[in-house]
Amino acid sequence: xxxxxxxxxxxxxxxxxxxxxxxxxxxxxxxxxxxxxxxxxxxxxxxxxxxxxxxxxxxxxxxxxxxxxxxxxxxxxxxxxxxxxxxxxxxxxxxxxxxxxxxxxxxxxxxxxxxxxxxxxxxxxxxxxxxxxxxxxxxxxxxxxxxxxxxxxxxxxxxxxxxxxxxxxxxxxxxxxxxxxxxxxxxxxxxxxxxxxxxxxxxxxxxxxxxxxxxxxxxxxxxxxxxxxxxxxxxxxxxxxxxxxxxxxxxxxxxxxx
Amino acid sequence: xxxxxxxxxxxxxxxxxxxxxxxxxxxxxxxxxxxxxxxxxxxxxxxxxxxxxxxxxxxxxxxxxxxxxxxxxxxxxxxxxxxxxxxxxxxxxxxxxxxxxxxxxxxxxxxxxxxxxxxxxxxxxxxxxxxxxxxxxxxxxxxxxxxxxxxxxxxxxxxxxxxxxxxxxxxxxxxxxxxxxxxxxxxxxxxxxxxxxxxxxxxxxxxxxxxxxxxxxxxxxxxxxxxxxxxxxxxxxxxxxxxxxxxxxx
Ligand SMILES: Nc1ncnc2c1ncn2[C@@H]1O[C@H](COP(=O)(O)OP(=O)(O)OP(=O)(O)O)[C@@H](O)[C@H]1O
Ligand SMILES: [Mg+2]
Numbered sequence: 470x471x472x473x474x475x476x477x478x479x480x481x482x483x484x485x486x487x488x489x490x491x492x493x494x495x496x497x498x499x500x501x502x503x504x505x506x507x508x509x510x511x512x513x514x515x516x517x518x519x520x521x522x523x524x525x526x527x528x529x530x531x532x533x534x535x536x537x538x539x540x541x542x543x544x545x546x547x548x549x550x551x552x553x554x555x556x557x558x559x560x561x562x563x564x565x566x567x568x569x570x571x572x573x574x575x576x577x578x579x580x581x582x583x584x585x586x587x588x589x590x591x592x593x594x595x596x597x598x599x600x601x602x603x604x605x606x607x608x609x610x611x612x613x614x615x616x617x618x619x620x621x622x623x624x625x626x627x628x629x630x631x632x633x634x635x636x637x638x639x640x641x642x643x644x645x646x647x648x649x650x651x652x653x654x655x656x657x658x659x660x661x662x663x664x665x666x667x668x669x670x671x672x673x674x675x676x677x678x679x680x681x682x683x684x685x686x687x688x689x690x691x692x693x694x695x696x697x698x699x700x701x702x703x704x705x706x707x708x709x710x711x712x713x714x715x716x717x718x719x720x721x722x723x724x725x726x727x
Numbered sequence: 728x729x730x731x732x733x734x735x736x737x738x739x740x741x742x743x744x745x746x747x748x749x750x751x752x753x754x755x756x757x758x759x760x761x762x763x764x765x766x767x768x769x770x771x772x773x774x775x776x777x778x779x780x781x782x783x784x785x786x787x788x789x790x791x792x793x794x795x796x797x798x799x800x801x802x803x804x805x806x807x808x809x810x811x812x813x814x815x816x817x818x819x820x821x822x823x824x825x826x827x828x829x830x831x832x833x834x835x836x837x838x839x840x841x842x843x844x845x846x847x848x849x850x851x852x853x854x855x856x857x858x859x860x861x862x863x864x865x866x867x868x869x870x871x872x873x874x875x876x877x878x879x880x881x882x883x884x885x886x887x888x889x890x891x892x893x894x895x896x897x898x899x900x901x902x903x904x905x906x907x908x909x910x911x912x913x914x915x916x917x918x919x920x921x922x923x924x925x926x927x928x929x930x931x932x933x934x935x936x937x938x939x940x941x942x943x944x945x946x947x948x949x950x951x952x953x954x955x956x957x958x959x960x961x962x963x964x965x966x967x968x969x970x971x972x973x974x975x976x977x
Contacts, residue, residue: 525883549883557880561898561975570894575884605975625884 476538477502478524478629478661483533485519494519495686503538504659508672510719511682512727517665518554521631524663525551548575550627552635556618558606565589565602568621575625592620595654611638615647623654630662636671648674649703673698673715674706681719683726691722764945769952772945781953787929788957791847792919795854796908803859807866808896817867824863832856833918845926853922858911865907869900901972909965916958931957
């Protein structure tokens with residue numbers, strides 16, 4: 470990544486407090502380069518979802534600054550794709566029309582109908598769920614809903630992609646398949662992405678850097694460079710020495726801060 | 728499978744329909760008095776009415792119900808939305824709804840007639856009055872029951888209030904709205920009957936009372952049957968809407 474310091478998503482001394490005066494998210498400070506992907510690792514309640522809510526504009530009261538390419542994120546018209554912790558599908562719409570609605574809202578003057586439908590079909594088949602196109606979310610398994618939520622987030626072609634523990638409800642095998650699928654599509658369309666997880670392996674497999682949030686919100690988060698693992702072929706990551714070295718390193722941080 | 732189950736259901740309905748006629752016929756033999764004519768006499772009387780006559784009367788009744796329901800829906804949806812999305816409005820309007828809800832709306836019929844005359848306005852308004860409080864309350868509760876994070880994805884991609892209403896609030900509250908309409912429809916039809924007794928020469932209420940006054944009992948019963956048909960059509964319509972918009976629940 471040869472981007473200048475200004476390019477990308479800059480999270481500057483961000484701190485969130487709910488009305489009670491209690492910290493929901495302790496101060497975080499990092500710059501995610503454009504077209505880069507960082508994972509955020511932290512124990513339950515450490516503020517991972519809160520961080521994503523602030524970046525996505527759902528939460529407007531925070532201290533610090535959010536910049537994109539050097540300018541305030543909110544003051545620009547930046548499209549954000551969100552995959553919430555609960556998938557966020559509208560239960561009264563079919564899989565296809567869930568994606569269609571998001572595309573129409575995201576791009577009001579977007580493509581004509583035909584190419585939009587083609588786009589939807591493309592993402593459905595990319596996620597291996599074309600046969601679910603006309604089903605309703607309540608009739609889908611958790612893993613299938615995940616795929617729909619991810620297809621939707623990719624389909625709107627956002628400038629920033631935010632994923633909140635998208636694979637947490639899945640069994641190990643489905644999870645690994647989706648991690649690979651996700652990474653392939655991210656590599657084909659490298660969107661500036663933040664990926665939240667509470668799974669150490671997943672954080673190492675998917676992030677160029679890993680931001681480890683502490684459980685004590687007065688402590689500073691640890692930002693761990695993960696370039697050595699990220700640069701490997703996905704299939705080789707798990708058996709590499711670098712992977713094990715990262716696990717050891719993160720465990721140490723966890724012992725100190727979780 | 729689905730078709731078979733539906734056929735099954737329809738054949739059961741037909742069976743009950745037929746059974747009711749058997750009971751009716753038995754009663755006719757038992758009572759043996761002009762005030763209870765045989766089914767055949769009544770259907771003959773209906774045949775003599777002529778299609779035009781039936782269509783006009785049924786049409787008037789349906790039109791009044793539709794207008795009343797539509798008005799109640801529009802106003803109820805607006806107020807319910809206001810109360811469901813803003814706690815200030817909820818605090819202001821909740822006591823109003825709470826106090827007026829138990830007032831038997833049919834008792835307001837004379838008042839409505841005083842203010843709005845004997846014409847269509849008072850008929851439609853009465854139906855609206857019957858429905859509106861139920862709709863307000865169910866819309867409000869239906870909207871409150873939608874989890875706040877249902878809006879998140881649309882909000883994050885910049886959806887406006889109109890888009891959120893159309894894609895989340897309305898469909899989310901629709902199931903409660905439909906069941907409220909289903910429940911209040913019976914009352915609305917009864918009220919329609921009362922309002923059609925005065926100030927009109929069309930509609931099923933007028934038709935039945937007119938036949939009664941003329942001591943034309945077969946026609947009176949024909950009217951009652953047609954009025955029931957109106958009710959049946961309305962319930963069918965609500966069921967169709969339910970089938971169309973509530974598919975996602977299964
Ligand atoms: N709406 C809210 N009002 C008050 N406090 C809140 C609210 N939402 C979250 N919090 C608090 O903020 C803190 C961070 O919550 P958050 O949901 O961001 O955690 P998380 O890291 O995403 O946890 P998990 O892994 O369980 O999803 C928690 O202490 C939580 O209780
Ligand atoms: Mg969370």
